[in-house]
Amino acid sequence: MASARVFDAYVEGLNELLRALNKLPKEANQELKASSKVIAERYMVPAWKDAALNYAGPWGEKIAASVKAGTDRIPVVRIGGNRKVFSGGASATMVRYPSDSGQKRDSWAPFEETDWIAKRAPYQEKALEEWANAVDRVIAKWAVL
Amino acid sequence: MAKTLTVYLAADLKKFNQGMDDAERRAKGLGGTMSGMLGPALIGAAAAAGTFAVALGVDGVKAAVEDEAAAAKLAKTLENLGLAHDTAPVEAYIDSMQRSLGIADSELRPAYDRLVRSIGNTEEANKALALSADIAAGTGKSLQAVTEALGKAYDGNTSGLSRLGAGLDTAILRTGDMQAITQRLADTFGGQATTQSQTFQGQLNRLSVAADELKEAFGVGLLGAIDDANGQTQSLTDSMAELEPLLKRIGGFIGETASDYLTLADAIQDAASASEDFIDGLGPLKFLVDAAASTFYQFLNPVSYTVDVFTAADKAARGMTSGTVLAALGARNVGTAASSATPSVQGLTDAVDDSGAEASESAVRYLSLAEAIDAVGGGTFNYRKEISGATDDARDLAIELNYNAHVTRVNEAAAAAAAAATGRQGSAASSAAGSTEKLTAAEKALTKAYEAQSLQFEDTKASLQQHIMDLETAGQRAKDYADSIRDGLTAGLDLAAAYSGQFTKEGEKTGISLLEGFNRQVAQVEWFGNVLAAMKAQGADAGFIQEVAGLGPGIGGPLGEQLINDGLVPTMSDKWVNVQNKISELGVQLVPEFLNQGVADAQALVNGMAQQLAMEGGRLTKLGKEIGKPVGASFKAQILEDVAEAVRAVEASATAARAERVAQASAQQARITEQAVAQAVASLVAKSDARTGRPNPAAPARPVWVLG
Numbered sequence: 011m012a013s014a015r016v017f018d019a020y021v022e023g024l025n026e027l028l029r030a031l032n033k034l035p036k037e038a039n040q041e042l043k044a045s046s047k048v049i050a051e052r053y054m055v056p057a058w059k060d061a062a063l064n065y066a067g068p069w070g071e072k073i074a075a076s077v078k079a080g081t082d083r084i085p086v087v088r089i090g091g092n093r094k095v096f097s098g099g100a101s102a103t104m105v106r107y108p109s110d111s112g113q114k115r116d117s118w119a120p121f122e123e124t125d126w127i128a129k130r131a132p133y134q135e136k137a138l139e140e141w142a143n144a145v146d147r148v149i150a151k152w153a154v155l
Numbered sequence: 156m157a158k159t160l161t162v163y164l165a166a167d168l169k170k171f172n173q174g175m176d177d178a179e180r181r182a183k184g185l186g187g188t189m190s191g192m193l194g195p196a197l198i199g200a201a202a203a204a205g206t207f208a209v210a211l212g213v214d215g216v217k218a219a220v221e222d223e224a225a226a227a228k229l230a231k232t233l234e235n236l237g238l239a240h241d242t243a244p245v246e247a248y249i250d251s252m253q254r255s256l257g258i259a260d261s262e263l264r265p266a267y268d269r270l271v272r273s274i275g276n277t278e279e280a281n282k283a284l285a286l287s288a289d290i291a292a293g294t295g296k297s298l299q300a301v302t303e304a305l306g307k308a309y310d311g312n313t314s315g316l317s318r319l320g321a322g323l324d325t326a327i328l329r330t331g332d333m334q335a336i337t338q339r340l341a342d343t344f345g346g347q348a349t350t351q352s353q354t355f356q357g358q359l360n361r362l363s364v365a366a367d368e369l370k371e372a373f374g375v376g377l378l379g380a381i382d383d384a385n386g387q388t389q390s391l392t393d394s395m396a397e398l399e400p401l402l403k404r405i406g407g408f409i410g411e412t413a414s415d416y417l418t419l420a421d422a423i424q425d426a427a428s429a430s431e432d433f434i435d436g437l438g439p440l441k442f443l444v445d446a447a448a449s450t451f452y453q454f455l456n457p458v459s460y461t462v463d464v465f466t467a468a469d470k471a472a473r474g475m476t477s478g479t480v481l482a483a484l485g486a487r488n489v490g491t492a493a494s495s496a497t498p499s500v501q502g503l504t505d506a507v508d509d510s511g512a513e514a515s516e517s518a519v520r521y522l523s524l525a526e527a528i529d530a531v532g533g534g535t536f537n538y539r540k541e542i543s544g545a546t547d548d549a550r551d552l553a554i555e556l557n558y559n560a561h562v563t564r565v566n567e568a569a570a571a572a573a574a575a576a577t578g579r580q581g582s583a584a585s586s587a588a589g590s591t592e593k594l595t596a597a598e599k600a601l602t603k604a605y606e607a608q609s610l611q612f613e614d615t616k617a618s619l620q621q622h623i624m625d626l627e628t629a630g631q632r633a634k635d636y637a638d639s640i641r642d643g644l645t646a647g648l649d650l651a652a653a654y655s656g657q658f659t660k661e662g663e664k665t666g667i668s669l670l671e672g673f674n675r676q677v678a679q680v681e682w683f684g685n686v687l688a689a690m691k692a693q694g695a696d697a698g699f700i701q702e703v704a705g706l707g708p709g710i711g712g713p714l715g716e717q718l719i720n721d722g723l724v725p726t727m728s729d730k731w732v733n734v735q736n737k738i739s740e741l742g743v744q745l746v747p748e749f750l751n752q753g754v755a756d757a758q759a760l761v762n763g764m765a766q767q768l769a770m771e772g773g774r775l776t777k778l779g780k781e782i783g784k785p786v787g788a789s790f791k792a793q794i795l796e797d798v799a800e801a802v803r804a805v806e807a808s809a810t811a812a813r814a815e816r817v818a819q820a821s822a823q824q825a826r827i828t829e830q831a832v833a834q835a836v837a838s839l840v841a842k843s844d845a846r847t848g849r850p851n852p853a854a855p856a857r858p859v860w861v862l863g
Contacts, residue, residue, distance in 0.1 A: 014158045017166035024167040037220070046164075054164065085164040092159075103159060137164050 018054075018134045027145065028083060038152035042083045045144035050079035053137040054087045057130045062089075065126035069096075069109040076102035085141055218371040225264045232268050233277070241277040248281055256288055256352045258298065259367065266302040273309035283309075285348070286340055293347035294320055309333055636701065640687070643704025643711065647680045648673075683708035686715035693724040699731040 031039055055077055062074040072095045080086040090103035098119070105121075108114060112123030230242045249267060253260045266287060271280040287305055291298045296319055304315030313328040316336065322343055327336055351357045653672035659665055667675075687700050695703075703711045703718075718724045 015161050015163065017163045019165045020168045021165045022168040024165055025169065050164070054162065058162070080161065082163075084166075087162050089160040089162065090158075106160060134164070141164060 019138060021138075024084075031083065031145075031148075034148070034152045038148050039083060041151075042144060042148045043081050045148070046083055046085045046141060047079050047081055049137055049140050049144065050085035050087055053133040053140075054085055055079050057133045058087055058089060061126050061130035065124050065129045066109045067122065067124055067126075069102075069105040070126070072096060072102050073106055073109065085137060218367065219375040221261065222371055222375070225261060229264050229268050232272060236271065236275060238271070238277055245271075245277055245281075248284075252284070252288070256348050257357050258288060258348075262298050266298050269299075269302045269306045270309075273306040283337070286337060286344070288348040289344040289346065290319065290321060290340060291348070292351040293344040296320075308336065636697065639701050640704050643683075643687075643701070643707060645680065647683060647708030647712075648676050652676070679708045679712065683712040683715070686712055686719065689719050690715055690724050690728075693719065695724050695728040696732045699728040702731065 058077045059074040062070045066073050076091045077087055077089050080088050090106050092101045092103055095102055108121040109124060110127045112121050114121050233239055233242050249260050249263045252263055267284050270283045274280045283305060287298060287301045291301045304319050307315045316323055317328055321340060327339060653669055653676060656667055656672040657665060657669055687704055690700055703715050718727055
């Protein structure tokens with residue numbers, strides 16, 4: 011599925027780390043993926059769901075339902091989906107940005123600027139700290155092999 | 156097509172530089188740079204990843220991880236069933252089963268898990284597992300298939316049991332009475348698993364389990380050390396001290412048994428030499444004996460080598476102890492230096508934050524000043540008032556600038572302190588690195604020794620396998636020989652001839668009854684047997700006897716008798732053998748009882764060796780765990796040291812870069828401030844001139860605000 015990628019934080023040396031992790035057994039990377047998913051579910055998913063539910067107006071519930079943790083070595087969430095979830099035939103992806111910016115374009119729907127995307131609770135620091143611990147744990151466990 | 160939004164917790168800083176605008180546009184507030192917080196640690200982690208390589212650890216850690224997961228799964232099942240208190244006894248039971256029956260715990264745990272889920276109590280589950288192992292051994296089905304069928308039967312569905320080929324009739328199965336069913340199964344299959352474990356293959360399975368346990372134990376120790384990197388050097392040294400005599404004892408045992416075996420071989424050769432008639436027939440036996448002796452010699456050499464390696468490793472471990480002390484001292488220095496540096500770095504960070512906040516406030520003030528200046532346009536009173544206000548603001552500004560300069564100086568001092576602390580850390584780390592290097596070298600030697608020992612265990616297993624194959628070949632040949640003799644002797648037994656012997660061709664009775672005819676045949680067989688025995692007594696070659704026996708009592712008997720009576724047995728036998736050798740070099744002829752005795756002795760020997768090795772394997776497993784712990788601990792220490800070093804290096808550069816940025820920002824701010832004040836004053840003057848009609852050609856344009 012096509013997706014727009016955005017990033018919560020920029021970290022120096024991340025690419026080098028991911029390349030180095032490729033040298034470890036695949037079990038190590040699987041373990042990191044599992045840990046990352048747990049972190050995403052613990053920190054990222056609730057923050058985005060809350061933001062959508064509390065600030066995205068009448069579209070918030072459907073958008074919140076579309077927030078899911080992905081599986082990757084870095085914690086990741088996916089927001090939106092192309093399944094029709096509104097009675098008019100709109101998908102969660104279709105209302106995601108208009109509900110934030112208020113830009114209606116050709117829609118008749120009463121979108122208003124809510125800025126809900128920016129209103130999510132900050133989770134980056136704790137999530138990153140926990141993820142760094144997970145990386146340390148995986149490397150300590152598998153780098154000696 | 157609309158796209159799903161994918162939010163990653165982090166991306167590399169390079170992405171920030173490349174796609175910052177785009178990312179910011181699409182996801183407001185996303186993408187703060189966190190390199191200062193996490194980047195150095197990740198760089199260190201990347202450097203640490205893949206630094207070490209211990210071949211034994213790969214299988215060992217994987218096995219340990221799988222074992223732990225399987226044990227956790229079983230423990231959870233027991234907990235859910237309210238049997239958590241039985242977890243330890245169940246694990247002990249599984250361990251004893253795997254060692255006694257040669258079935259891996261990776262098979263036994265899921266089997267137990269399946270059974271206990273259906274049965275609900277551990278005592279019955281223990282019995283059911285033992286029964287399942289018996290059924291699996293008896294039917295040739297996998298343990299998993301048997302336990303699945305048995306588990307379903309306990310659940311009330313006995314159809315699976317009927318498909319196992321366990322000989323249960325449908326009447327019993329339909330009753331669903333598990334007590335009766337299991338009793339019938341126990342009657343049918345009881346003891347099969349134990350019997351199988353006593354076979355050669357069973358012995359090998361037990362050895363394989365023991366070898367796997369060695370690797371697993373190493374992995375468990377290594378992982379345990381990673382979780383808890385306490386100093387394990389003493390226990391390691393103790394392990395080495397215990398391991399060395401143990402291995403020597405194994406070597407001694409193997410040497411003794413090999414010696415026994417060679418004595419046996421010598422006895423065979425002596426016996427062969429004693430009988431000139433057997434000397435050529437003994438050729439194939441010699442081949443077997445030589446092959447067996449060769450495998451034992453091969454077996455002995457690596458053991459001796461391993462003992463040498465362990466001796467070297469022991470010395471290395473003793474040297475390592477002093478290295479560990481040095482490493483500990485170095486690590487303590489690093490810790491002290493790091494502790495003293497932390498407040499300085501924290502102070503620097505706080506100061507930089509304060510500086511940023513101050514700069515921001517200043518910017519707001521400049522803007523307010525500019526707006527205030529622009530708003531001026533009234534009378535002199537207002538003019539003076541505004542000038543006065545501007546003067547106050549300028550004074551405040553000067554105070555802000557002074558404070559900023561002060562903060563900058565604090566920053567510089569903190570940076571210098573951090574740099575000094577980093578230097579102290581560097582020297583301490585260098586000392587620790589040297590000690591750690593020694594420690595690592597010693598432990599690598601130890602690991603190699605353990606790997607060699609593990610390989611030795613595998614070699615032992617291979618040697619036993621070779622013996623088993625040799626013995627099976629010898630046993631089969633002895634059996635073939637006995638079968639051929641038996642066939643020759645029983646060729647005279649012919650019930651059809653005994654029956655037809657009652658009648659003439661015309662169908663009239665001959666007067667010889669069926670029983671009498673059969674008795675004559677039996678007597679002829681006995682006589683024929685005696686003839687063959689007499690030939691053997693005269694030194695006939697086994698092959699020659701076999702050939703005569705193959706002719707049957709009708710021809711072979713009289714032929715043998717003539718050979719004996721004419722004293723031709725030795726001569727004919729020799730000639731027979733020579734001809735046979737010329738025709739073909741193949742064929743195995745042994746004196747049956749001698750061969751059987753040799754096979755039995757050798758079997759007992761191999762069984763004894765397998766049992767002894769399995770027993771010693773259990774002890775080695777424990778030792779492997781002891782060895783794995785300190786190796787893992789030192790690797791962890793090494794990794795942490797590498798990470799710390801990388802973090803220090805990056806922090807130092809980051810600190811320098813931050814200090815430079817602060818200085819640049821301060822300088823820029825100062826430039827902006829001076830410029831802004833000058834321009835604002837000039838603007839005020841120009842506006843004043845405009846109101847009073849005084850020309851001012853040098854009036855500047857509206858300033859451009861550039862905030863860094």
